Amino acid sequence: MAPNILITGGSGYLGGSLLANLKPANLPSHGCIFAAVRKPEQAEAVKQYNVMPLTLDLDDADGTTKAIIDNEISVIFFLVDAIKSQTQLTMIKALAEVKKKTGNEVHFLHTTGAKMFSSHVGHPTDKPLLDTDPKLYDIQKSHQGPFDIMNTALSTNNIVIDAAEARGVRCYIFAPCIVYGKGEGFGNKISIQTVAIVQAARALQQVYKTDPGNPTWPVCHVYDNTTLYLQILRKILEGEEIGYGKNGYFLASSGSVPWNDLYAAMARALAQHGAVDDEAVKEADEGVLKKMGEALKCSPDFVAVQLAGTCAYTAEHGKRIGWVPKYSAEHILEAASAEVELILKHQAA
Ligand SMILES: NC(=O)c1ccc[n+]([C@@H]2O[C@H](COP(=O)([O-])OP(=O)(O)OC[C@H]3O[C@@H](n4cnc5c(N)ncnc54)[C@H](OP(=O)(O)O)[C@@H]3O)[C@@H](O)[C@H]2O)c1
Known part of the structure; x- marks a missing residue:
C-alpha cells in the first residue's frame, strides 16, 4: 500500500516551506499527504x-493516536517542538500500531536543532562532529x-530513538541550524537566531557579541533545509534504507561561518536601516547582557544560547543520500541585508 504521510508544523517557517515545495519535488508514488492543522x-x-x-x-x-491509525499514516515528519517529547512518543506508538495493521514499514522524523549538538549541551567542539559519527548516540x-x-x-x-527502536519504527533526528531566507509557506516567514540578533540589536541600538574568540556555527538557507527534508522523504518512499535510529542523524547545513562575520554583516545592514547607532560590533559586558536578556525575554546567561556558542556539528549524511545544497555557507553573509530587511518588515507589521 502506498504510504500515507503526515506533515506537522505547516503554518511554521520550516513546515510551511516544506509544504510549499512538495509539488515541485515530484515525489515518488505515495498515498495521501496530510498536513496537521489546529485552526480552520x-x-x-x-x-x-x-x-x-x-x-x-x-x-x-x-x-x-486515533487520527494516525484511522488514516493509516506510516510516515510522520514532526516540525513542531524540539524540546518536549510527549507528542513524539504518542506518534511513535501510533505508528507501531499502523505497522501491525498494514504491514507497512513506518517512519518518524523528529526536528531538533543544531544547538543540541553544540557547546550549549557540552558537546565536543575541538574537531568536526559528523552527523554520520557512529558514536553520536553515545555522545x-x-x-x-x-x-x-x-x-x-x-x-x-x-x-525518540529509544522509543522508536523498541517499537520497530524507523526514526530520523533532523537538525536545522541557523536557517535564513524568507519562509515559503502561508504562515511564519522568519527564522529564529537571525531574528534574535536583530531583536537584541534594536533594543540596544548596537550589535554586541557575547562570546570571546571566533566561534563558528553551521548555517543553511531555508530552501536547502527544505530540500533535505524532501530528499529524506523521497528515499523513504523509494524504500531505500538511509540510516535510522542511532544512525539516523541528519544536519541540514551547507557549512559553517564565524558568528563574528554574521554579526558584522547584519550590523552593516542594521546601520543602513537606521536600526542601530553604527555598524560596529561591540563586546557585551554584564549590563549589556542584562538588557539583551530583557529584549530576548531570557536571563542574561541564556542570551548566548540564542545568538552565540560553538557548534562543530557537520553535515555528511544528507550528501550520502544525494542531497546537494544550492547555497554556500558564505551566502548567508551576502544575504544578510535581505534577511535584516525581512525581519524588520515583519517586526513592524
Ligand atoms: N527556524 C530555525 O532556524 C530552527 C532551527 C533549529 C530548530 N528549529 C526547530 O524546528 C521546529 C520548527 O521551527 P520553525 O522555525 O518552523 O517554528 P515556527 O515557525 O514557530 O512554527 C512552529 C509550528 O509548530 C506549530 N505548533 C506549535 N505548537 C503546537 C502545538 N501545541 N500543537 C500543534 N502545532 C503546534 C505551529 O502552529 P501554529 O501556527 O498553529 O502555532 C507552527 O506550525 C521548532 O521546534 C524549532 O525549535 C528551528
Whole structure:
C-alpha cells in the first residue's frame, strides 16, 4: 500500500516551506499527504499545496493516536517542538500500531536543532562532529549543559530513538541550524537566531557579541533545509534504507561561518536601516547582557544560547543520500541585508 504521510508544523517557517515545495519535488508514488492543522483558516490555507488538512490537537494523545491509525499514516515528519517529547512518543506508538495493521514499514522524523549538538549541551567542539559519527548516540547520551531546557531537548532526541527502536519504527533526528531566507509557506516567514540578533540589536541600538574568540556555527538557507527534508522523504518512499535510529542523524547545513562575520554583516545592514547607532560590533559586558536578556525575554546567561556558542556539528549524511545544497555557507553573509530587511518588515507589521 502506498504510504500515507503526515506533515506537522505547516503554518511554521520550516513546515510551511516544506509544504510549499512538495509539488515541485515530484515525489515518488505515495498515498495521501496530510498536513496537521489546529485552526480552520490553516485547514483552508494548506489546500493550496494539494495536501489534506487534518485537524489535530497534538496535546490530545487519544485523538492524535486515533487520527494516525484511522488514516493509516506510516510516515510522520514532526516540525513542531524540539524540546518536549510527549507528542513524539504518542506518534511513535501510533505508528507501531499502523505497522501491525498494514504491514507497512513506518517512519518518524523528529526536528531538533543544531544547538543540541553544540557547546550549549557540552558537546565536543575541538574537531568536526559528523552527523554520520557512529558514536553520536553515545555522545548525545553522555553529555549535558548548564541549562535544563537544553538538556530536556537533548534527552528528547534520545527518547525518540529509544522509543522508536523498541517499537520497530524507523526514526530520523533532523537538525536545522541557523536557517535564513524568507519562509515559503502561508504562515511564519522568519527564522529564529537571525531574528534574535536583530531583536537584541534594536533594543540596544548596537550589535554586541557575547562570546570571546571566533566561534563558528553551521548555517543553511531555508530552501536547502527544505530540500533535505524532501530528499529524506523521497528515499523513504523509494524504500531505500538511509540510516535510522542511532544512525539516523541528519544536519541540514551547507557549512559553517564565524558568528563574528554574521554579526558584522547584519550590523552593516542594521546601520543602513537606521536600526542601530553604527555598524560596529561591540563586546557585551554584564549590563549589556542584562538588557539583551530583557529584549530576548531570557536571563542574561541564556542570551548566548540564542545568538552565540560553538557548534562543530557537520553535515555528511544528507550528501550520502544525494542531497546537494544550492547555497554556500558564505551566502548567508551576502544575504544578510535581505534577511535584516525581512525581519524588520515583519517586526513592524
Ligand atoms: N527556524 C530555525 O532556524 C530552527 C532551527 C533549529 C530548530 N528549529 C526547530 O524546528 C521546529 C520548527 O521551527 P520553525 O522555525 O518552523 O517554528 P515556527 O515557525 O514557530 O512554527 C512552529 C509550528 O509548530 C506549530 N505548533 C506549535 N505548537 C503546537 C502545538 N501545541 N500543537 C500543534 N502545532 C503546534 C505551529 O502552529 P501554529 O501556527 O498553529 O502555532 C507552527 O506550525 C521548532 O521546534 C524549532 O525549535 C528551528
